[in-house]
Amino acid sequence: MSGQAPHPAPILAVEGLRVRFGGGTQAVRGISLAVNRGETHCLVGESGCGKSVSALAVMNLLARGATRSADRLAFDGTDLLPLSERQMARLRGDKMAMIFQEPMTSLNPAYTVGSQMAEVRQRHRGGTRAAALDRAAELLAKVGITAPGLRLAQYPHQLSGGLRQRVMIAMALMCDPQLLIADEPTTALDVTVQAQILRLLLDLQRELGLAILLITHDLGIVARMAHRVSVMYAGRVVEHATAAELFAAPTHPYTHGLLDCVPVPGRTRRDVPLGSIPGTVPRITAGFTGCAFRERCAHAMPVCAGEVPLRERVPGHAYECFLPADWPQRSAA
Amino acid sequence: MSGAPPPAIEIRDVAKIFRQGTGAFSAARFVRAVDGVSFAVPAGGCFGVVGESGCGKSTLARLILGLHPPSSGDILVDGRRLADMDRRERARLIQPVFQDPFSSLNPRRAIRDIVGLPLAAQGIGRAERERRVVEMLERVGLTAEMAGRLPAQLSGGQRQRVAIARALILRPRIVVCDEPTSALDVSVQAQILNLLAELRRELGLTLLFISHNLAVVEHICDEVAVMYLGRVVERAATEKLFHAAAHPYTRALLASVLTPEPGLGIPDVGLGDTYPDPANVPPGCRFHPRCPIAVERCRSETPLPRMVDGRQVECLLA
């Protein structure tokens, strides 16, 4: 996963992305991230941290009442910011595709799987319906569906949750996308099916050189899937690093606390309570300054109410906190 | 064995069959949600039930809570038949905590009334109720001031604490937790698990803990039953089960646990793309269509539960 040559240019580059909701809530507060070609970038955080909103903002799919702004938003060298809604629509589902948590709500119940898949292909690439259906059958086989011909003629409600998610993935691949944005793609599925779907995504990435922006709350998925990780808290990326770095040396107190919360079979002891983070996420409105985590942080200091520095632990591993990079070792001693 | 306390929960060959599609023009389908399950939970124990959606674990929870009558079999709570108890008596003995803290609290009632509901059902007066509600709210980590709020004014974790307070206010001996942390964030899940473990120790509770999250079950339970299509396919002490599973389905479940350890990749659980349907249980071993090690006789011969190496397994090949 590491040791590859440095990537020339990321397929998706986001700088200073902000999203504001109608009520004055600042959902995303100036985040930057880069998704490299052929890599999986995980955006991890708890509910309400702004991870899904960030993805929707990139795709320009925010609900009415939400406004986005960014210093830079580039996909494959194209600046997305000045694009019209129609130009964005041409890009979505073509060069950049998205899959969601609940496949049932993103599939149209009134059309067969085949006709929905063919429609995507024809809308973006033209061609005959027969050719599009051939392509659909080929992709269904690729995502591990036996008897693709039969499934093409079925309606979404005739499929199980796992099959639907496979169909969604196949549909996202109809136009050979370069970037796949997956928003909690396995949260609604059983654990065994989750493992199958994630394995499929890894296989497809290897085979097609796909870049994946994977949004999840599950640190287990992050550890197993990600090349790079951005940890989000209250609309900010508070730490980003390679997956290996992040799990070996979590440095932001929030990341640290989050990892302590997860029970690991064979590692956490039953008679010892799990680590936990007290309190709840604050609502961030205009005028909020300082570190949003300070009220829940055991290491908070008076300076935390001011501008928080972005520190580098090692090249490629940065965190937004006043604490020195070696604080976990110091406090353990 | 006389003199030994009876098990907190004992279920004997319990089945629950639901009838689906009762329309005049459609043939009725019978869903065998729970299909002959037996086990006993000792007083003070924590018994985990794991399995995928549709395996019958939630139906089992509802049967043990007395919310549905079983189609056949016996459920004994504290040595007495559940069916013979009156509702107030049952409520004093066994209480639930459900998965979704949004749908498990009545959105139109104040926290005070939600937590005090079991007391009201026992006919306990207002002043006494108020005193015990406040005491219990503080015990589960909430403040007395929250008693006047509505559920919508609380966070998910706080709501689940309210649900736990309601479950414990009658000081029951047994609490049935149906996926109590699945709807919560990781940091909140840890808070709730710690609270449950603490309360269990302090009050000597017996917990029946139903979950799809094996890591959570491993952390909190002494004994685990693995359910598949309405049957318990393996039951063993937690250490034993997690150390070396005997049933191929348990092995697949364990393989699919994704621990936060980078570099391990995603394991191949080897289950193919067929999914279990409780309305259409396959003949023979019900796991054979998905089983990576199934042989010819698994298609026709139904396995019976056997004791192998101190654990109960339902597999012809174990």
Added chain:
Amino acid sequence: MRRFASLRMASAGLGALIVLVVLIAAIFAPLLVPHDPFAQDLNARMVPPVWMTGGGPDHLLGTDQLGRDYLSRLIYGARISMLIGVATVITSGLIGITLGVLGGFFGGRVDDVVMFLITARLSIPLILVALAVVGLVGSSLTVVVMTLGLLLWDRFAVVARTTTMQVRTLDYIAAAWAAGCSRSYILLREVIPNIVHHLVVVATLEMALAILLEAALSFLGLGVPPPLPSWGLMISEAKDYMYFSPWVIMVPGVALFVLVLGINLLGDGLRDMLGATRDA
């Protein structure tokens, strides 16, 4: 989005204002009317309203073909309309909600019976039966209320049944069973408070419908008997004169339209307000 929300609030407020004004007119009618609504004055027939030539301040909305003060009749007519609306909603609501909640809560055989009753009721042609009953029994206020009340419960039953079915499966109902609550407690304290906001909307729709149906029956001469000043009856009596004196039909017509609009606006607003506490 916020502008949209405030527009909705404004329309709900307008609805509430209209209903309130009509309600006050109905309750305090004897104190408000400038003339006796039944007193005929054959010397002052068909006096136009004050804003038309020939009108005067004595009869603000003019007089009808028998010289009765039109404003006074309109105010007394509000009484009849509101009485019919409220009484019908209470009667039909009691029938429909009871049936719907029982069917939705118990399911099985009980629900089969409720569904049969709803289907049977829906296959009865409303206006025809109302006409037949009033024609047979004779027209009086009580007969109109009872007929409409016994016919307009279907929507209450359908909405109460489906919402009860949804609420019944929620975990807080399961928790109440497990808490040892009795069946009637669960029905009255846990189920019904959570479906009320749907029923309020139905109540406003049914009230508007009852008022319109009464007007229709009175127009056909089978509603409230003359000389009671029902708005429908006023329209009916005015239809012979509408070509030369259009106000006689416009005044009660506009009143009816405004009242029904007001009730519907209020219903929409109530739905938004009562439904809001459900979702976090």
